[in-house]
Amino acid sequence: MNYHQYFPVDVVNGPGTRATLFVAGCEHQCRGCYNQTTWDPRSGHLFDEAMVERIIADLNDSRIKHRGLSLSGGDPLFPANLDAILALVKRVKAECLVKIFGYGQVIH
Numbered sequence: 121m122n123y124h125q126y127f128p129v130d131v132v133n134g135p136g137t138r139a140t141l142f143v144a145g146c147e148h149q150c151r152g153c154y155n156q157t158t159w160d161p162r163s164g165h166l167f168d169e170a171m172v173e174r175i176i177a178d179l180n181d182s183r184i185k186h187r188g189l190s191l192s193g194g195d196p197l198f199p200a201n202l203d204a205i206l207a208l209v210k211r212v213k214a215e216c217l218v219k220i221f222g223y224g225q226v227i228h
Contacts, residue, residue, distance in 0.1 A: 121200065141175065146159045
């Protein structure tokens with residue numbers, strides 16, 4: 121999986137203070153999409169273990185209260201992203217006290 125952007129502190133893409141990951145890959149390609157650069161799953165940066173560790177560390181930063189994780193894109197549920205997203209969500213659920221959001225719905 122690739123990603124385009126990661127914001128460790130974000131107050132725009134979900135309720136409260138969040139960390140937001142914008143992944144690459146989308147087969148919907150909606151008309152009027154404001155994030156068309158994320159459609160190509162080969163674009164962006166490689167989502168690796170170092171990025172997972174960074175997200176976990178950011179979500180556990182005790183200086184920031186009411187933390188959460190928003191998954192955006194592209195499409196976090198793009199078929200090629202599923203394994204990496206599931207692994208990330210499981211790690212976050214096991215290691216962090218946060219809520220996870222994607223497409224306006226609570227996952228956690």
